[in-house]
Amino acid sequence: MILVSGVAGFIGAKVAKSLIESGKVVVGVDDLSLGKLSNVPKGVIFEEFDLANTHLVKTLEKYGDFEAIYHIAGQSGGEPSYDDPVRDLNSNTASTLNLLSLALKSNDCVFVYASTVSVYGENGKTQLQQEDDTCNPKSFYGVGKLASEHYLRIYADQYGLKTRALRLFNIYGPGQSLDNMRQGMVSIFVSQALKSGQITVRGSSDRYRDFVYINDAVNAFKLAANYLNVGHFTFNISSGSATSVEQLCSAISDEFDTVPVQYEGSTPGDIHGYTGDPSRIESVLGWTATTPLNIGLSEMSLWAKETVE
Amino acid sequence: MILVSGVAGFIGAKVAKSLIESGKVVVGVDDLSLGKLSNVPKGVIFEEFDLANTHLVKTLEKYGDFEAIYHIAGQSGGEPSYDDPVRDLNSNTASTLNLLSLALKSNDCVFVYASTVSVYGENGKTQLQQEDDTCNPKSFYGVGKLASEHYLRIYADQYGLKTRALRLFNIYGPGQSLDNMRQGMVSIFVSQALKSGQITVRGSSDRYRDFVYINDAVNAFKLAANYLNVGHFTFNISSGSATSVEQLCSAISDEFDTVPVQYEGSTPGDIHGYTGDPSRIESVLGWTATTPLNIGLSEMSLWAKETVE
Numbered sequence: 200m201i202l203v204s205g206v207a208g209f210i211g212a213k214v215a216k217s218l219i220e221s222g223k224v225v226v227g228v229d230d231l232s233l234g235k236l237s238n239v240p241k242g243v244i245f246e247e248f249d250l251a252n253t254h255l256v257k258t259l260e261k262y263g264d265f266e267a268i269y270h271i272a273g274q275s276g277g278e279p280s281y282d283d284p285v286r287d288l289n290s291n292t293a294s295t296l297n298l299l300s301l302a303l304k305s306n307d308c309v310f311v312y313a314s315t316v317s318v319y320g321e322n323g324k325t326q327l328q329q330e331d332d333t334c335n336p337k338s339f340y341g342v343g344k345l346a347s348e349h350y351l352r353i354y355a356d357q358y359g360l361k362t363r364a365l366r367l368f369n370i371y372g373p374g375q376s377l378d379n380m381r382q383g384m385v386s387i388f389v390s391q392a393l394k395s396g397q398i399t400v401r402g403s404s405d406r407y408r409d410f411v412y413i414n415d416a417v418n419a420f421k422l423a424a425n426y427l428n429v430g431h432f433t434f435n436i437s438s439g440s441a442t443s444v445e446q447l448c449s450a451i452s453d454e455f456d457t458v459p460v461q462y463e464g465s466t467p468g469d470i471h472g473y474t475g476d477p478s479r480i481e482s483v484l485g486w487t488a489t490t491p492l493n494i495g496l497s498e499m500s501l502w503a504k505e506t507v508e
Numbered sequence: 509m510i511l512v513s514g515v516a517g518f519i520g521a522k523v524a525k526s527l528i529e530s531g532k533v534v535v536g537v538d539d540l541s542l543g544k545l546s547n548v549p550k551g552v553i554f555e556e557f558d559l560a561n562t563h564l565v566k567t568l569e570k571y572g573d574f575e576a577i578y579h580i581a582g583q584s585g586g587e588p589s590y591d592d593p594v595r596d597l598n599s600n601t602a603s604t605l606n607l608l609s610l611a612l613k614s615n616d617c618v619f620v621y622a623s624t625v626s627v628y629g630e631n632g633k634t635q636l637q638q639e640d641d642t643c644n645p646k647s648f649y650g651v652g653k654l655a656s657e658h659y660l661r662i663y664a665d666q667y668g669l670k671t672r673a674l675r676l677f678n679i680y681g682p683g684q685s686l687d688n689m690r691q692g693m694v695s696i697f698v699s700q701a702l703k704s705g706q707i708t709v710r711g712s713s714d715r716y717r718d719f720v721y722i723n724d725a726v727n728a729f730k731l732a733a734n735y736l737n738v739g740h741f742t743f744n745i746s747s748g749s750a751t752s753v754e755q756l757c758s759a760i761s762d763e764f765d766t767v768p769v770q771y772e773g774s775t776p777g778d779i780h781g782y783t784g785d786p787s788r789i790e791s792v793l794g795w796t797a798t799t800p801l802n803i804g805l806s807e808m809s810l811w812a813k814e815t816v817e
Contacts, residue, residue, distance in 0.1 A: 285606065288597070293597055296594050300593075333642070338662070339659065341658075342658040342659060346651050353651070
């Protein structure tokens with residue numbers, strides 16, 4: 200049996216669906232504060248629960264041993280973390296402590312955590328962030344995720360739990376929310392192109408990001424859970440390639456019969472550019488991001504048109 | 509007007525007393541979960557309040573502008589943080605977010621935070637930890653304190669707040685709890701020597717620490733608050749000298765007519781040894797730890813004898 204937190208969100212739902220297709224029994228948890236019940240894949244045993252609530256362990260113990268826990272729930276944007284940093288801390292950090300405590304009650308559980316590129320912050324690196332680089336998060340979101348990573352390491356060191364933190368770069372693809380205009384660069388631009396026939400960018404056009412298609416990210420989660428070595432491991436989930444905001448907008452624009460692109464203002468806590476070195480996960484788990492951006496954007500745009508129309 | 513959190517605890521009470529003696533008006537907050545009402549110095553305007561409660565800001569706004577906030581409250585031991593990591597996170601991290609939010613409402617407030625040597629953890633350094641060294645906290649306590657430091661930095665960068673994190677090494681002296689047998693190496697050994705006529709050490713004799721007398725630490729807090737440069741600063745509050753557990757026990761033993769010392773077991777999350785490089789605070793604030801250990805231990809032992817007898 201496998202537990203997936205954030206099962207009503209973009210990535211959690213895709214991971215759960217893939218696990219079910221592999222024949223696994225999946226318990227999914229979500230507080231539905233950000234996720235939607237309609238996202239929860241068929242076949243998931245669903246529990247609506249606030250993961251920061253310390254009664255979590257008692258509620259989920261009834262399922263017996265979990266072979267893996269995928270902790271994907273949480274407020275997932277840097278900008279929204281400025282609205283209410285305490286809520287962000289509960290959503291992203293207290294939740295991790297509760298699920299780690301649950302994992303310890305299961306026999307030989309592997310704990311896979313959805314961390315983020317935001318833990319690096321502005322650390323002086325301009326290219327290819329590596330997992331051992333200094334972390335100087337610029338947002339409350341990044342601080343809470345980094346604290347969670349430390350908790351994973353302590354659980355591995357002190358209690359022998361198998362823990363893996365996946366530092367997600369810009370994950371995009373079908374299923375991403377087209378309503379949340381504060382999180383997800385690709386989904387924001389696709390939604391704008393589709394709904395208002397123009398893309399409005401808050402920030403400069405020469406900023407750059409490292410985009411990874413959702414199916415590739417799902418594979419990384421599953422490989423990390425199937426890796427049974429003892430200890431704590433941190434992996435970049437990145438392609439290693441930089442795409443500028445201008446390149447991204449141009450590619451999206453092409454998918455929607457050339458919509459105009461405007462630049463104005465900025466986003467709090469925004470980082471100018473980042474790419475991640477994927478060599479560690481390639482050598483340890485054999486994972487690479489295989490979907491080219493133009494293919495991923497085509498899939499995403501097709502799906503968006505079907506969903507909104 | 510000045511705010512001191514943790515005013516019923518060892519360090520908070522001493523800082524508040526010293527501020528009152530300097531003629532300042534001091535509002536003190538404490539939830540009395542660990543501190544004692546009897547510790548609160550005369551003249552302090554006392555508010556009993558849980559600092560993790562988000563109503564904190566509304567409660568304290570009535571006092572108007574604070575020229576400085578000393579955030580000293582919090583669960584203060586590595587070992588107890590293993591009992592209930594979520595409580596530790598609320599006590600040490602959510603509390604910081606609430607007080608930072610309060611600081612921002614005051615005109616030109618300086619925010620001084622009691623951080624800890626525990627943020628360094630096991631980072632491969634064997635001597636003289638420096639403020640820019642890698643932080644790999646080994647305890648939940650250290651993770652929560654490190655997250656708070658990141659919050660201070662973000663408040664300085666994003667909102668222009670003047671923030672200072674003091675990484676306290678082993679602070680000891682009169683006023684330290686003689687009842688809490690899980691926190692404070694000096695106070696634990698002094699209490700044992702006094703109450704049971706023997707010192708029982710959990711861990712090896714060649715571990716080493718960097719001890720700073722309470723009056724020196726209080727001076728560091730006041731200097732940090734009086735330093736008006738814009739930005740975030742991190743300072744070690746350390747002597748730069750290593751004292752082994754054996755040397756410490758021997759010195760304490762001498763103060764109590766030679767009590768025997770026994771070594772057994774270990775302490776969870778314990779670090780073998782650490783000392784801190786005090787050169788940054790010396791060059792920036794002109795602070796050094798001036799009280800020799802033997803003088804400080806004499807004062808501490810005299811006070812303990814008067815208190816317990």
